[in-house]
Amino acid sequence: MRIKEKFKKVGIYFLLLVVAFIMIGPFLWLLSTALKSGGENIFAYPPKIIPEHLTFKNFVNVLSAFPFWSYLFNSVVVTTVTVILNIVFCSLAAYPLAKMKFRGRNLIFILILCTYMLPFQLLMVPIYILSVNLGLQNSYAGLVLPHLTTAFGIFLMRQAFSKVPDEMEESARMDGANSLQIWWRILIPLVKPSIATLAIFVFVLAWDDFLWPLIITSDQGMYTLPLGVNMLTGTFASDWRLIAAGSIISMIPIIIVFIFMQRYFMSGAMKGSIKG
DSSP states (O other): OHHHHHHHHHHHHHHHHHHHHHHHHHHHHHHHHHTOOTTSOTTOSSOOOSOSSOOOHHHHHHHHHSOHHHHHHHHHHHHHHHHHHHHHHHHHHHHHHHHOOOTTHHHHHHHHHHHTTSOHHHHHHHHHHHHHHTTOTTSHHHHHGGGSOOHHHHHHHHHHHHTSOHHHHHHHHHTTOOHHHIIIIIIHHHTHHHHHHHHHHHHHHHHSOOHHHHHHOOOGGGOOHHHHHHHHHHHSTTOHHHHHHHHHHHHHHHHHHHHHHHHHHHHHHHHHHHOO
């Protein structure tokens, strides 16, 4: 029986390694392309992952040829504000849905979840018209406001709040705390893993967003990093080394954020999926 279990475990780990290689393969090819010199054929067959002449010149050329630091600053501002406001508004919306008893609570929650099935492309036209009427073109507010809250964030925070015992809230009310104080001082500190999970999801969504910034901005000074990387395709045409280098630069912040928050991400994802 033990031998059978060992073979089963080996098979599972082998399958996981195969899936991991398939998932990380495109990233390795992208990194290899960014590190190759101009004399190497990046489309050689069979593909060569290890560069013959390692060089970081492509990264230097990308940073010097475009205002990448300006694009990076815009992305940092938009992403940071989007993450903070998402955490605040999603948790505020989730609190009454999880802890307050009122008529129609479940119906409201179901309607919020239904909006999650609507693709952003379907809502893009009315949101764009509204943004133009409010004068939000080429502004940070125009880049941030359409992503202030998400149905997924409300769902995740509601699941987290639902796991907090009601006795803690009742005890706080007996001590004279109001609803806002309970939300801030009792519930928020107890659901930090779920907050970290929401922060990572929103960070990736906001950092990689390409379509909405492309629509709402016409001033290159307000371009985010995905738009800057897209400009490499038009300017350098078929120089895939520079395109790969720009893509690697845009991915570094996401990798760093996930490395530092992966412990909270895993525990928060598990806690948010247990209770229905």
